[in-house]
Amino acid sequence: MNTEQLEKIKTGKGFIAALDQSGGSTPKALKDYGVTEDQYDSEDEMFNLVHDMRTRIVASPAFTSDKIVGAILFEQTMDRTVEGKHTGDYLADKGIVPFLKVDKGLAEQKDGVQLMKPMPELDSLLSRANEHKIFGTKMRSNILELNKDGIDLVVKQQFDVAKQIIAAGLVPIIEPEVNINAENKADIEAYLADSILTELNKLNDDQLVMLKLTIPTNPNQYQTLINHQNVVRVVALSGGYSREAANNLLKANDGLIASFSRALINDLNVNQSDEEFDRILGETIESIYDASVNKNA
Template identity: 55%
Template sequence: MASDAFQQMKQQMAEGQGFIAALDQSGGSTPKALALYGVTEDMYDGDAAMFDEIHQMRTRIITAPDFTKQKVLGAILFERTMRGEVAGKPTAQALWEDRGIVPFLKIDKGLEAEADGVQMMKPIRGLEDTLKEAAAFGIFGTKERSVIQEANAKGIAAVVAQQFEVGRTVLSCGLVPILEPEVNIKSATKAKAEEILKAEIAKHLDTLEDGQDVMLKLTIPTVDGLYDSLADHPRVVRVVALSGGYSTDEACARLARQPKMIASFSRALTEGLSKQMPDTDFNAALGANIDQIYKASV
């Protein structure tokens, strides 16, 4: 990617008003996402047909009138979506050139079994090859998810160390990583886990050098404003929030109380959308979702 385009994207992610759309459901979560969209498993045969259905859904979202940089700053893609096309262009190119939206790629390959109160990322085989391919497609950054189930200091330290280790690989390939150590919203020790997580992230941020800038994707905290100091760290481009299973209304209400977080929602963005809707109804419903998430983010 030309350095001027990269800098434009980075400035938009750092300073823009809006949110990031998470369009990165993978193999495991795709059937559920499609079912919510009115496409049940008896309506397609096999993985190829399933992924074709989800790509059609994403294409419909990306080409909708309200899906532009005016409210949507970035979009996180699944690998197959990156390799696919929207309106005759590679997806990342269509996002940036036609919509002004910064493209990201989900790179994690799922979670390990729980140990020490956390779920680490599974090994990401062929990561550097994937990152080179992403850069060639014009992808700006990546996203990688692990999950914290309880306030276990040893487990949280391990999760954060792994996140930064993968993040450094992403940085070495010229992309900006979104580190996503999610805290389960149902955790009985959510608030305590978030305190431990914040301290661990701050410690690792201080080891990054000038130019090694990252983004953070975190569960909306129990204590409002908890992550403001992370957002102010010189190595942090932006702190974004995951909805984590909250309803759209609750996620937006909680997010609105976080002055230095913007949304990176998935399910909330597509809530109420159906394949069977005519385009006028689909676009109106999507526009209303975008508007609600945007208002909570700004």
């Protein structure tokens, strides 16, 4: 583990950019960027186009380490290059800590949740991540209902895989997303916090994790988790909220910083001039940074 990067993630001012759209979410991300499905004929062409989008973002003069502490990458993005360097190396050289999305998507809904699909090749992927100097990983589950058995299954699966990731020398971001439209969202979040705390208390002192959580209905719901000795940082997903709404909700939560995806890239377009693109990206980054570091009294 890179101790300098660990300190950056633990104490750095700013937020984590989520640039990890995968196969299922890439067409929508490209469409939002102004690239429609009739503009590519194959999956390879699609991934080339989305890498061009990500390259434009991370190479922008607006994408800097004084506002962005880390960035989450898709597997293909890790394997590709930006300006002649592997993406993780490029980000690290900019002072931005690289993470890798490792999950393979969601299973069918059962017991009010969607667990992660099996990851039989995870050890191999973690080995490649280390070769590419990746600091940590991210994996997502989905919680849609107040089903305590289902929530416990999500948390247990996340922590079981997290221990495998820790053993490989990486820091896992555990992401049990609570759907923002879920009925009883606040009750789900209260139970989820307790379930996570139970698993955190089972970890050894040197087993460090991060958490990526939906911005809670009740401000500071996750304060106990933020302060836990095994938690490096707790970050928030935008979850379908508009950027303005997500920023306003985030400001009410002490110690919680952003890790936004859609809310980061929604106003960017392939047809924008470089000047316009950099200006809009800069304004977006500034607003998310402000919500992450300036909290409501």
